[in-house]
Amino acid sequence: MLDIGVIGRLKFATAFMAMSLLLVPAAEAQEQPVWHYGLSLVDDLKYPPGFKKFDYVNPEAPKGGDLRLSQTGTFDTFNPLLVKGETAVGLDFVFDTLMKPSEDEISTAYGLLAEGVSFPDDISSATFRLRQEAKWADGKPVTPEDVVFSFDKAKELNPLYQSYYRHVVKAEKTGDRDVTFHFDDKNNHELPHILGQIRIVPKHWWEGTGPDGKPRDISRTTLEPVMGSGPYRIASFAPGGTIRYERRPDYWGVALNVNVGQNNFDSITYSFFGDREVEFEAFRSGNTDYWRENQAMRWATAFDFPAVKDGRVKREEIPNPFRAxxxxxxxxxxxxxxxxxxxxxxxxxxxxxxxxxxxxxxxxxxxxxxxxxxxxxxxxxxxxxxxxxxxxxxxxxxxxxxxxxxxxxxxxxxxxxxxxxxxxxxxxxxxxxxxxxxxxxxxxxxxxxxxxxxxxxxxxxxxxxxxxxxxxxxxxxxxxxxxxxxxxxxxxxxxxxxxxxxxxxxxxxxxxxxxxxxxxxxxxx
Incomplete structure (x- = not known):
């Protein structure tokens, strides 16, 4: 390995667990499972049960506007589970996960599609209980069948998931809103946490027919705009060139505590570039709104254009505060x-x-x-x-x-x-x-x-x-x-x-x- 890297400033994590529990009556504690509204792999949960919002968001942030972003590369599929092809950036806006990470904690997530998760003392399984109000963009409820379908197809079609979830041997519906994952490895504190990261896709949509009258096939790439349960939908695109995501006014989770103050733009548009230098010129000329610099020379020499001098472009060096x-x-x-x-x-x-x-x-x-x-x-x-x-x-x-x-x-x-x-x-x-x-x-x-x-x-x-x-x-x-x-x-x-x-x-x-x-x-x- 030829080690020539720099200090990273990214934020994501997986890991060990400290858990905060929802309170249950003592008389029922031995009879009913304990449901966790959030999971942390490093420390105690920062936010208490019933918290209103994350501290880092502004609940009064205005809604509206079009955010223009850029991306190096291309895309030829909207299939969010498949390893084939070049998957489009931005699909996280379309698909919700069972749990949502907190940006001011390390390796911590709170319920999104799932209102809670429970597991036995030996962590030989984990059960997620879906929110009753969780719905797909077509108004149908998100079901345990959708979760099982998403997990099974992810492991079947993607070698990364086969390795990542190798200790998860089975997913099954265990209640009207419950889905249980069974493990072949006990006391693995990471498994409940990383299961919350799976993109959940609608089984009924993928098993239906497309606009061409042909059955959809989740094992193949597709440029049909996919349906999800998230705050945005694919509004328009030019293959390999642009994608425009529009905020859904009927999004089921708009008032959820993990979503308050977020998803504020009416639309988010990505433009794709084959060359990063050309991509930077698009930013310089005002055709995109945000740029993350990864080249020291450009950072030192190229930010002298008029928009920087008159304050329309603001430069910031943002370290990773947690070194997470x-x-x-x-x-x-x-x-x-x-x-x-x-x-x-x-x-x-x-x-x-x-x-x-x-x-x-x-x-x-x-x-x-x-x-x-x-x-x-x-x-x-x-x-x-x-x-x-x-x-x-x-x-x-x-x-x-x-x-x-x-x-x-x-x-x-x-x-x-x-x-x-x-x-x-x-x-x-x-x-x-x-x-x-x-x-x-x-x-x-x-x-x-x-x-x-x-x-x-x-x-x-x-x-x-x-x-x-x-x-x-x-x-x-x-x-x-x-x-x-x-x-x-x-x-x-x-x-x-x-x-x-x-x-x-x-x-x-x-x-x-x-x-x-x-x-x-x-x-x-």
Whole structure:
């Protein structure tokens, strides 16, 4: 892994649980389940039963207006569960989930479609009770059958959900408004929480017929505007170009405490761009209303246009106040292919990256190099393992590299010609041990004589500013690295098929690592 990331500013999480309970009469406590109106995986719930609104919203915020946003890439399907195709951004506006996260707490959610969730002491199952008032856009109630259908299809059609919910073995209707999920893993505090994140889709709509008179098929991509239970609907779109979402005046949950003060725009329109530079020009010219910057050079040099000077565009640097999410950003070799399955080769590639020089020349010294998969959080690695961490590692000592116990991890440090040469010499030394040698000015396999060359596949030209200087560094030790930027559809298809040598990846890591880890590292996933 070539760690070149920056401190992340995103907010999302999954993890361990502290629960606040709805009060029940003592006489009934042993006979009836305890229903939880909210779940927290880190701390006690901030908001009490019956709270009116989240503290961070303005209940008097005016309604109206059109919010214009932009998106890099394209889309060719509105199917919210399927892994095929390029799914449209913004579908969260259309589909409600069982629970809704709180933005001023870590890994905390309160009932949305579900008014409560209960589970036995050993957490061998979880039962969600749907709100009686929850309805689809066509006025029909949201039912347990819809929840079971959504879960079953998500696991059937999406490998991510197969891994994420692998311990959820069954979903069934257990009451007029109750649906129960059964687990094969007891005392897993994360499972009730992450089940609240599933997008719930209408079974009757997907099993019905479309405008063309043909039966709908949830296993296929579709550009028919899908129906949901959320606050917006798909009003219009141009395939691959724009999507316009309109606020539903008949939304069932408009007065719900988790929705008060939110969903204020009459419409939200996304415009799609194949190039981020062109996308930025659209923002500069006033064609979009909001821009999230991810490039240090542009942040430092490009925000001098008239709208910034006269105050129409306001710049803010917003840190993640909770450090709730670590961002692992890196160039990732495909370990299914030789020679990237050799740890020495991967280490050599890391030595060939001069992060300090990149930080000075193109990042304006605004970045820090990632040195942990949980960078910038309290879970980030530091020093040697000790305490409970050491105890756990000792239990799998035969499966862990010995240097874990003896040598704190650190990335190579460059930034000067001398350090850069030393790092390249170290890279050559590692490659020699892995079966490569310099033959003239080319690094070749000592057995086959085949030159060491590979392709770095990118999804956006903006990543080329790092990949191209890196390729030049590799050339100095005889490795040919070709940088290729492909269109979004090709990138998605090639990545899903593992048809690449090296690509760019960003992973979010939560403060309480859970089921997602099996998807990151498990061979089955």
């Amino acid at each position: 999410t670590a961002v692992m950003q890196a160039m990732v070799p495909n370990m299914r292919r030789k020679p990237f399955d050799d740890e020495r080769v991967r280490q050599a590639l890391n030595y060939a990256l001069d992060f300090e020089e990149l930080n000075r020349t193109i990042f304006y010294n605004q970045y820090q190099r990632v040195n942990s998969f949980f960078f910038a959080t309290e879970l980030a690695s530091s020093g040697l393992p000790e305490g409970k961490e050491l105890k756990n590692l000792n239990e799998v000592k035969d499966l862990v590299p010995p240097e874990v116990f003896t040598t704190p991890y650190s990335n190579p440090v460059g930034g000067t010609p001398q350090k850069a040469r030393e790092n390249l010499r170290k890279a050559i030394e590692l490659l020699n041990k892995a079966g490569f040698e310099l033959n003239g000015n080319r690094m070749v396999n000592t057995e086959t004589g085949k030159p060491f060359s590979f392709e770095i596949m990118l999804s956006s030209p903006s990543f080329e500013r790092v990949a191209l200087p890196y390729a030049q560094n590799l050339k100095r030790i005889g490795i040919e690295a070709r940088v290729r930027t492909v269109d979004p559809s090709q990138y998605t298809n090639r990545k899903r098929a593992f048809d690449y040598d090296v690509t760019w990846e960003v992973w979010g890591q939560s403060l309480s690592p859970g089921n997602e880890q099996a998807d990151y590292w498990g061979s089955a996933a």
